[in-house]
Amino acid sequence: MLQKTFTEDFMTGKKRRNDGQHNKYYVKNSHPAIISAEVFNMVQEEMAKRSRVISNEDGTVEISGSKYNGKYLLGNLLICDDCGAYYRRRTERGKVVWRCASRIEKGKDACPHSPTLDEGWLQDTLGAVVCRDGAYDEGYIRNEVDKIQVFDAFILIFLRDGSRGKMLFQNGRPMIY
Secondary structure (H helix, E strand, O other): OEOOEEEEEOOOOEEEEOOOOOOOEOOOOOOOOOOOHHHHHHHHHHHHHHOOEEEOOOOOEEEOOOOOOOOOHHHHOEEEOOOOOEEEEEEEOOEEEEEEHHHHHHOOOOOOOOOOEEHHHHHHHHHHHOOOOOOOOHHHHHHHEEEEEEOOOEEEEEEOOOOEEEEEEEOOEEEEO
16 A cells, blocks of 8 residues: 555655545555465454354444463364354363353353353264264364354254264253254
8 A cells, every 4th residue: 555644744744644635556466475365365264263252132243352262172163052152161060061151251141042061971972973983082073073053952063074963962962963
């Protein structure tokens, strides 16, 4: 972008931002790019995916103060269908569970229909449904699963190849469709 600023008075050298007083010019491909446009766009998509979004009561969306979870893979995959927030790992009464970030930050009234998921059950279920040998393999999950949408009665697993599986909760055991 050329002429973002201009010299208002050449005697004093005072510069001002160009808010339409003069023409601005945008020059494309004036120098070789450091990275390709494809890589740039992929990074932008990943940054949007890693941002934490929480829905407010009035329907607006805000980004939470929390960051991308590099420590736990499931924190980047589990998404609440009720409010659109990611799930977070917590330890409650000596048990490791996953709970909606909106429900944690704003209470049950903000996200009343999000279930709390037991980590052991979740890993067993993902191992049985997604992994080849039936055992939970985080590396395989990372490569195969795009996201896991959590509803109040079932979870939906979206695989990177575009297919999806649906699991219902029934007495703590999943039914697979």
